[in-house]
Amino acid sequence: MVVGVLRLHLLVHGSQNLKQKRAVVKSILGRCRVRFPVSCAEIDHQDLWQRAALGFAILENSEASAHQVLQKLIEEVERIGLAEIVGQDIEFIHYG
DSSP: OEEEEEEEEEEOTTOOSHHHHHHHHHHHHHHHHHHSSOEEEEEEOTTOSSEEEEEEEEEESSHHHHHHHHHHHHHHHHHHOSSEEEEEEEEEEEOO
16 A cells, blocks of 8 residues: 655746635645545645645555556646646655
């Protein structure tokens, strides 16, 4: 069993206030929850209106399958185009 963890650091272009940024973050997280078997949340920069850090976690049988889903998730966030990915980190935690 493997837990895959993805952290995305985003730049939200055009956001003029926290309300606009939260709408973008909510949209991205909602689309990712529907399309991928992941848990996700905003994990940092809640008080900044042009930065966001999102966290995603997935439980899979192998590191390869977890990595594949997380890569597709990154591609989806880029395709959505609501924010620019300025950094990303992937980690795997192995059990058993």
